[in-house]
Amino acid sequence: SGMTLAGKYGIGVLSIGSMAAEGITALGTQWGFAEDAALEFGSSVDRSDWRVLLNWHLAESKDLARSQAREGLQRWHNEYIVGTLQRPGTTAYSDPDEALEAVCGGAAKGVVQSAVVGTPDDLVAFIQNMYELTGGFGTAIGFVHDWANPRDTANSWDLVARYVIPEINGYTTKLRESQKFVSTxxxxxxxxxxxxxxxxxxxxxxxxxxxxxxxxxxxxxxxxx
Missing domain, CATH: 1.20.5 (Single alpha-helices involved in coiled-coils or other helix-helix interfaces)
Known part of the structure; x- marks a missing residue:
């Protein structure tokens, strides 16, 4: 597997299985294969070299994000995941809301969700949860899809750049400390x-x-x- 090869040669690895709920659940176990192979072949692996591929679409509100992505997500799942990749165990959704619930509604049910359609805060929480679930990784990479139109897709990435990346990388920590000091x-x-x-x-x-x-x-x- 990719994890075994990464461990054998001491190189980084990209996990694309994280685009499905089953793959996300297995990520913590998958990294163990890299560590076992590194031990066997006398090399070393570092979680900072581990890239995890994720799906998201963001907007200023969750309802807006869902309205922008619902039909495109259904089409993407039915035509790409089921029709083109023919991923085992997947079935087509007959309704956009059914697709949204299946892909993004897991958190409300205590089940691992496989994508985020919501706000920057939702994505921050999702990535942080993924970090805890896996035991840590180096980089979260966004999958470029066409769930929404070009304008809304560009806005989604702009929200990631302006709000999610600074929060995840700790760039806002000192800002909050300064604000708290000034106010208190x-x-x-x-x-x-x-x-x-x-x-x-x-x-x-x-x-x-x-x-x-x-x-x-x-x-x-x-x-x-």
Whole structure:
């Protein structure tokens, strides 16, 4: 298998079985094959070199995402997964909502879902859950499909770039810490403001300039009221 070869030669691997619920469930076990092969052949493998292929379509709300992708997802499943790949155990869906429920509705039932049709927050939660389920991997790769029209598909990828990638990679952690500090540690900012004001008032010219600035501010406020 691909995992065994990756372990034998100490190379990275791409898991495409993660596009199906059964494949997602087996991912944790699959990585064990790579580790066993690495041990047998005296090489090494690193989870950071493991790529996992996932399906998603995002929009500003879950309802909007579902309305954009429902018909395309059904067609993709019936014509590509069932008709072209002829994946064992798959059957065609007669209704778009049936396809959505089967592919994306697993989480509500405590079952592993195989794709996300929803918001950036939904995808973040899905990837984090996948990370825990597998024991860790290096990169989540999105499968490019045509569930939605080109405009909505482009917007989906834009949402991934603007919201999902920063969150998953921890780029927003310091931003949140800063926001929390500013909102909860007001005493530190008040002391700084008082120190600045004392410094200004100790200089006659600076104090006069402050009075002019304050007067202008009051006049502007009165004009805008």
């Amino acid at each position: 540690e007001r005493s530190a900012f008040n002391r700084a403001g008082e120190a600045i004001l004392d410094k200004i008032m100790s200089n006659e010219k600076a104090a006069d300039a402050l009075k002019v600035t304050a007067k202008q501010g009051k006049n502007n406020a009165a004009e805008n009221s």
